[in-house]
Amino acid sequence: MKILKLLLFISLISSVVSNAQDKTLYVFDSMKKTPLQDVHIMDASSMIGYTDSDGSVSVPSDIRDLTIHFVGYRTLKFSMTQRVDTAYLVSAVYQMQDELVVYAGDMGEPDVRDYNNNSSHLTLDRMLNNVDGVSMIQRGAFAWEPTIRGLDDQRINLTIDGMQVFKACVDKMDPVTAYVESDNLSKLEIDKSGTGVAENGNGKSSINLVTKKPDFAPFKFNIKSGLRYPDYYRVLAVNSDISKGNHAIRFSGSIKQADNLVAGNDSTINNSGFNKVNLNLAYRLRTPSRNVLDVNYIFDDARNVGYPALLMDATRALANMLRVQYSWMNENSDIPTTSLLVYGNVINHQMDDYSRDVANRPVMRNMHMPMDGNTNTAGLKLSRNLYIRNQPTSLFVEGYLSKAFGDMKMESLFDIPDMYITNLGDIYTGSARIGAKSSFSLSNSLLLKLEESLEFNRVELTNDGNRSFFEGLYGKEVNPRARFLFSSSANLFWFPTTENLNFSFKAVYSQRQANYIELYGHYIYNYVDGYFYDGNPFLNPETTLNLEVGSQYQIADNALSVSVYYKQMYQYISGIIDGSISNQFFQFKRYENVGDVYMTGFELRWLRNWSNSFSSDVRTAYTYAQNTTLNEPLPLIPPLHGSVSTSYAGKGFSLSGILEWATEQSRIANQTTIEDQTDSFAVLNFELSRKWLNNSLRSTLSVHNVFDHYYNQHTSIGNIPESGRSFMLTLTYDL
Amino acid sequence: MFKNSILKNISIVLLLTVVAISCDDSGSDNPELEATPIVTTMIDGYQVELLSDNDLRTGYNNLYWKITKDGSSVDIAQISAMPMMHMTQMSHSCPYTSPEMMEEFSDYYQSSVNFIMPSGEMGSWDIMLEFTTSDDMTVSGTVDIEVESSWMITSAQSGDGNTYFITWYAPTSPKTGNQDLKFMVHKRENMMSFPAVDDAELSVYPFMDMGGGEGHSTQFETPTTKGDGMYEGSINYSMSGTWTTEVQVMTSTDTTSAVTFEYSVIAQ
Ligand SMILES: [Cu+2]
Numbered sequence A: 001m002k003i004l005k006l007l008l009f010i011s012l013i014s015s016v017v018s019n020a021q022d023k024t025l026y027v028f029d030s031m032k033k034t035p036l037q038d039v040h041i042m043d044a045s046s047m048i049g050y051t052d053s054d055g056s057v058s059v060p061s062d063i064r065d066l067t068i069h070f071v072g073y074r075t076l077k078f079s080m081t082q083r084v085d086t087a088y089l090v091s092a093v094y095q096m097q098d099e100l101v102v103y104a105g106d107m108g109e110p111d112v113r114d115y116n117n118n119s120s121h122l123t124l125d126r127m128l129n130n131v132d133g134v135s136m137i138q139r140g141a142f143a144w145e146p147t148i149r150g151l152d153d154q155r156i157n158l159t160i161d162g163m164q165v166f167k168a169c170v171d172k173m174d175p176v177t178a179y180v181e182s183d184n185l186s187k188l189e190i191d192k193s194g195t196g197v198a199e200n201g202n203g204k205s206s207i208n209l210v211t212k213k214p215d216f217a218p219f220k221f222n223i224k225s226g227l228r229y230p231d232y233y234r235v236l237a238v239n240s241d242i243s244k245g246n247h248a249i250r251f252s253g254s255i256k257q258a259d260n261l262v263a264g265n266d267s268t269i270n271n272s273g274f275n276k277v278n279l280n281l282a283y284r285l286r287t288p289s290r291n292v293l294d295v296n297y298i299f300d301d302a303r304n305v306g307y308p309a310l311l312m313d314a315t316r317a318l319a320n321m322l323r324v325q326y327s328w329m330n331e332n333s334d335i336p337t338t339s340l341l342v343y344g345n346v347i348n349h350q351m352d353d354y355s356r357d358v359a360n361r362p363v364m365r366n367m368h369m370p371m372d373g374n375t376n377t378a379g380l381k382l383s384r385n386l387y388i389r390n391q392p393t394s395l396f397v398e399g400y401l402s403k404a405f406g407d408m409k410m411e412s413l414f415d416i417p418d419m420y421i422t423n424l425g426d427i428y429t430g431s432a433r434i435g436a437k438s439s440f441s442l443s444n445s446l447l448l449k450l451e452e453s454l455e456f457n458r459v460e461l462t463n464d465g466n467r468s469f470f471e472g473l474y475g476k477e478v479n480p481r482a483r484f485l486f487s488s489s490a491n492l493f494w495f496p497t498t499e500n501l502n503f504s505f506k507a508v509y510s511q512r513q514a515n516y517i518e519l520y521g522h523y524i525y526n527y528v529d530g531y532f533y534d535g536n537p538f539l540n541p542e543t544t545l546n547l548e549v550g551s552q553y554q555i556a557d558n559a560l561s562v563s564v565y566y567k568q569m570y571q572y573i574s575g576i577i578d579g580s581i582s583n584q585f586f587q588f589k590r591y592e593n594v595g596d597v598y599m600t601g602f603e604l605r606w607l608r609n610w611s612n613s614f615s616s617d618v619r620t621a622y623t624y625a626q627n628t629t630l631n632e633p634l635p636l637i638p639p640l641h642g643s644v645s646t647s648y649a650g651k652g653f654s655l656s657g658i659l660e661w662a663t664e665q666s667r668i669a670n671q672t673t674i675e676d677q678t679d680s681f682a683v684l685n686f687e688l689s690r691k692w693l694n695n696s697l698r699s700t701l702s703v704h705n706v707f708d709h710y711y712n713q714h715t716s717i718g719n720i721p722e723s724g725r726s727f728m729l730t731l732t733y734d735l
Numbered sequence B: 001m002f003k004n005s006i007l008k009n010i011s012i013v014l015l016l017t018v019v020a021i022s023c024d025d026s027g028s029d030n031p032e033l034e035a036t037p038i039v040t041t042m043i044d045g046y047q048v049e050l051l052s053d054n055d056l057r058t059g060y061n062n063l064y065w066k067i068t069k070d071g072s073s074v075d076i077a078q079i080s081a082m083p084m085m086h087m088t089q090m091s092h093s094c095p096y097t098s099p100e101m102m103e104e105f106s107d108y109y110q111s112s113v114n115f116i117m118p119s120g121e122m123g124s125w126d127i128m129l130e131f132t133t134s135d136d137m138t139v140s141g142t143v144d145i146e147v148e149s150s151w152m153i154t155s156a157q158s159g160d161g162n163t164y165f166i167t168w169y170a171p172t173s174p175k176t177g178n179q180d181l182k183f184m185v186h187k188r189e190n191m192m193s194f195p196a197v198d199d200a201e202l203s204v205y206p207f208m209d210m211g212g213g214e215g216h217s218t219q220f221e222t223p224t225t226k227g228d229g230m231y232e233g234s235i236n237y238s239m240s241g242t243w244t245t246e247v248q249v250m251t252s253t254d255t256t257s258a259v260t261f262e263y264s265v266i267a268q
């Protein structure tokens, strides 16, 4: 896409008028700036020719729109504009990272790796929920927690523009995805297989939220307003870009509010409303040498957020994040040679149960228990792209330090003095690592990408009372947990024909240090199984081996993508019942390396443009996860599910219908977790978009759950249902 | 084991304190003990100073005695200190040990008392002190004391009608995390004799009532006998607040009813 834009730009500035002769097209590698030989040049119907050793090919002057295919490179649609033109192909090594890219704006040609989201009313949560292989754990209407292929939280990476952010709520009310609004999202980089070891430091599945950066347009302004019935979800958002010379500023702000969620059959879910303000200020400086300085500040303030699935509600969740990045750019490419990122973020979280009926709940009865938590993180990341023996290589050096604190006060309704507990006693997590990624062209049709990362990870509990508690619990001295962690991935791409078909074979080995909650969390209530969890300072790293085969087939109007994976986890960390102090009211678990777990599954996506105006998108995903040590399924694994959407785009309007479906989930955990079965469901949604006033105003009417089904996802904690039939009108005005 | 290392640390700290105190003391021959003064009285021309770790209270107390005559220390051959409570109908003693010269502070004699009742309307406490000097002078008298009430001792009856006193020896100020849990057990033979019980097994159950009887226990190690009536184990408080600990004493012949200590644990 970026290349397209670049080329469009080049073509616009060109003033040479073409004559009736043949024109010459040069095709170069975008990074190496070397000519590419034997590149296939096609027009809409037929082959025009192949490039020579100098990368040139002669194109008849009456042919303008070309498709450029070359093994190992991303297919490019190209428009000839002058007598001599140059096309830069982006190496598949960079494009075939197996990253799903969800663009928040319009996009070009259909690509199974791309997810379009021009539905301005979609929240980030819904957007993620639409990606095959991603499911959202719901604790209410707000701030869903992403899972990738059935894994969540400490088993996946969630980053914002490459920043490490740690949640401050021990009940997982504040997933990192809550801090970026869809209006301010440029794209989502989703690496499901976890091959991005060098970049991410481990082989976990990853989601990186890339925020929008300032645009060098003189002035852009966009205002959006939306209202939904019957929960009166209302949103007002403003986005603006201003630039002068080499300076550009972007402001983005939104206010969101909602009353209680209304599920199917008019059932109102109490304690499910929320209020949220999100602000984002970004500054970009372009130096004369094309280097780029980015400064980004994100402020997110959520208040009175109801969590019907939990014992309490968030009074206030506050995030402040600052990042500064300097990128040394390569000539004629959007990929920087070197970039340095420095960042810091502070997350604060307060929750309580003052608005709940505490006398009649199943656990922790007869008391209010306000809880506070915070995390403070600072880090830096240095990335460098270079060529070693003519092979593209990327190096990463990264480090961060994070401190986590959490406590709980217990105020009895009876005449009992207040009780107090420190859940996270000033726990410091420090990490330093190096990563490398290199690619090798084994032959014309084989590309190998290898990635490694070596990390030193250290987690220290500094609160004396908590450390003493763990020393008593385990009868050993508690020292900081310091480990070297090694992760590695191999990714082999095979392009068997010149057609746009490829296969990929991936192997990922990953080591994960237990996180600060698994190591040192104290007395943390888990809503999924109803146990209080204590950490285990002596946990060994969890090891994962992921094997995956994928295939992508893409011709002009038809695109298909399939991936099948098998993942084995060793020394899997899970809670084990601690019977010694449990009773009917309070049941305790401790984290242990329980043994082996395997997961297997697939994702399938098929995109079809039936005509210029009619298209469809079919997605399916399935995960099978089994704890082989306990011989039971893993908890919170989504069943076979998917969606079918068809869209019709007319002049100035578009209409789409989306069918979401899931089969029942009867594979449930009953030892590590007391789960229940979830029924199958299918719901139908509609969306009508229309443009007005010379396309500057857009209205979107969306109807969700047309037949007003009462249903819940399997990953909904406490079986909190999804919304019933709802109508939302969104207006977007561009100045 | 880490407990040993904690003990080792404590003893190092104590040693350093002692050394510091010793070094500080340049004016007199013998080091002065820093403790809470309880009472100073004159008996037959001898000044008797009684000190303790804190104001005297029911449960276990260390007593530190210093006897001087005309400002100089006295050589003592023999010394006894028997606590007595004088009530309207009768008098009784309580578990105690005899004073012994302290190693580090040779001017001081240390004994211990497990007071079983507080001073008050029910009666008053004194300690009968008797000592023989090296020149064979025997001096005796009483030292009046006040004993405050605390949660750290309780009595339990056995089925055979025997009374046992269970003293909460440690922790004196419980805090979150792991710490030694120590009890002392004494049996009342008669009003004057309370021998230490060394052959018992204890049954212990810590519990936090979080309201309406619902609550939770915490991890602990049941104390076992260490001699001289002392039982040692450990307790690991998961949170601060009010806790109870139920204790039952079982000997080869006797089983007491369960008694409960109630106290508050502070956050560390
Ligand atoms: Cu929370």
Ligand SMILES: [Cu+2]
Pocket (backbone or CB within 6 Å): B085, B087, B092, B117, B122, B123
């Ligand atoms: Cu009495």
